[in-house]
Amino acid sequence: MEVLKIATAGSVDDGKSTLIGRLLYDTKSLTDDKLEAIEHSSKKKGYDYLDFSLATDGLVAEREQGITIDVAHIYFSTKTRSYIIADTPGHVEYTRNMVTGASTSQVAIILIDARRGVIEQTYRHFFINNLLRIKSVIVAVNKMDLVNFSEERYNEIKADFEKLVEKSDYEDQNITYIPVSALKGDNVVDKSDAMPWFGGQTLLEYLEKLDTVNIYNRGKMRFPVQYVIRPKTEEFHDFRGYAGKVYGGDINVGDEVVVLPSETRTKVKEIYFNDKKYQSAARRSSISITLENNVNVSRGDMIVKAKELPRIEKAFTATVSWMDGRPLLPGSKYTLQHGVNKVIAKVSAINHKIHPDFSGVENDVSSLNMNDIASVSFQLNKPIFFDAFKEHRTNGSFILIDQQTNNTAGVGFIE
Amino acid sequence: MTEKLLINALENEAIYIFREVAAQFEKPVLLFSGGKDSITLVRLAQKAFYPAKIPFPLMHIDTGHNFPETIEFRDKLVAELGLELIVRNVQDSIDQGKVKEESGRYSSRNVLQTTTLLDAIEEFKFDACIGGARRDEEKARAKERIFSVRDDFGQWDEKNQRPELFDMLNGQIQLGQNVRVFPISNWTELDVWTYIENEDLEIPSIYFAHKRDIFMRDGLIWSASEHVFKDDEEEVEERMVRFRTVGDMSCTAAVDSYAATIREVVAEIRDSSISERGARIDDKRSEAAMEKRKQQGYF
Ligand SMILES: Nc1nc2c(ncn2[C@@H]2O[C@H](COP(=O)(O)OP(=O)(O)OP(=O)(O)O)[C@@H](O)[C@H]2O)c(=O)[nH]1
């Protein structure tokens, strides 16, 4: 079955976890024992309603503080499709976890508390969703029950958000507005009786109908080699299979390809998935292939079609989202992981910091701290084979690994 | 030759993860319990490396209180596929005085496994342990990364996890650390069962309905066995049951069932109003039971 991945966003207490709990409840995805646990905990906390956030806030510290700290992945399915929702934290301090949740998602739901309207965190989250090129964004104006389900208030918030959208340079983005009450269930799965003035779809109706096929610009076929399979058995004595995942377009037997970095030309001889051979494989398939000529290929190399070469360069500029407690400094070195390929990268310059509220940039920056977003130039010890992020989601992104702590310290989107 | 490959997104993601483990680590191991999730893992690993053999061993931490059907199944599978199997016993950790056997009504060896596991990791210097935990099982597990770093003491620092972006997996670790890897993180219980059905995988017989001596406690169906503590008042009866998970006998409750085939099992899971872990006695200990065990190095 088709899987749709969704990330939530919004400030602390806007109701993300509650909304997800409500989706689970109204689609009958909560089993009796889980529901009982929620009833029990809600009662213990003295609430006279069911606190659905308890369905997703899985850590003790989260339940104690009533906030989400780390991303939780929640699963449910309808007759139409399966859903994976990333419940991300709203707290500024945990913005990096929000970036993480959004990076693997196809759709974003940005929540706004109807009482507070569009606030700085809304700007920030919308900005991050743009940076990650999330094509479908749902703006859920939540807690409508606390503003008497007022159409006027909803329109005000919608107008404010539309002003934000005008500042965005991502023109293909689809934005949908829905007034909801996560707590009461209005317009989540079922239409709200309290808001007859709203003629649009409920959240679930919208998700069910979303076209998942054309969510991303496809980009060119890229086949990064993950692992070389050499069985050395009698039957497969000379077998050399190049295992990897296909990105972008299709790969076919007979395709003229180039192996990077050696730039050797050859043809695809066989495509295997498990013990079966295929004529063709599409993006996202984890296959292994053999080549016509006996060329030297190892992990980190990339196989591309002869007429579709990527950029092969040792220096580039990227937008970086910094996620580590140790600041990024000009001149410092990191392990740069681009797909499955690792090189050493030196920060040649921090060009400018980008304000995530669309208000412009700040020049003369000497370091990047956790949650900062900036334009950074890098110098590599050897070339990598990439596309701009806008043209290729996977081949245009990389992570930076701190060489001392081994932590994933930042993520970059190549310009 | 078949024309175009049709893909199952979850299966392809898992194969990708297996290949990352083989490429990024020196001494990986697949933790094998004999349950449906680890059987699924073995199948996925085979596919990831075909026509080569799975390039790492399996390891079973045997509590000594397993269902005999599971152990039989384990040995048969390993022999058929020509895999390497390491077994380490909780009984040895008890005999060495490293852990103390619990006693009384809810006694179980489930928690004791952690010590045996950590010792085995150190003994073999494993740097990556592949497991079949899934995020949909339990809400602390919903917070897990695919590559989850553990310190020298096997501990999980749940509030300070590495971000995982797109599908890039960072397996770099310091000496003494190791990584727990969860290739089927994004699968649900139903996904696993559907896969077992489609792939026609063999599974231990206790997953199917069978007659068993049981007794009732706290509304759960317990197996009557020498390994499970039972009061004299608790009456044993015979009933048609099956198991949804196969942990230790002392912490895995059965469910009423007449599902005798994989198709019937899938149908039953689809309609079930109780979660898989609803029948895990170890999780009933407290709301935070799983998180606590994970912090200490449990799977
Ligand atoms: N009245 C009302 N209260 C709501 C609604 N949605 C959420 N709440 C309440 O708002 C509070 C915060 O909800 P959460 O779901 O925990 O918020 P969150 O966005 O997940 O917060 P973080 O994860 O910490 O960023 C809880 O007390 C909810 O019960 C709503 O629609 N109406």
Ligand SMILES: [Mg+2]
């Ligand atoms: Mg939350």
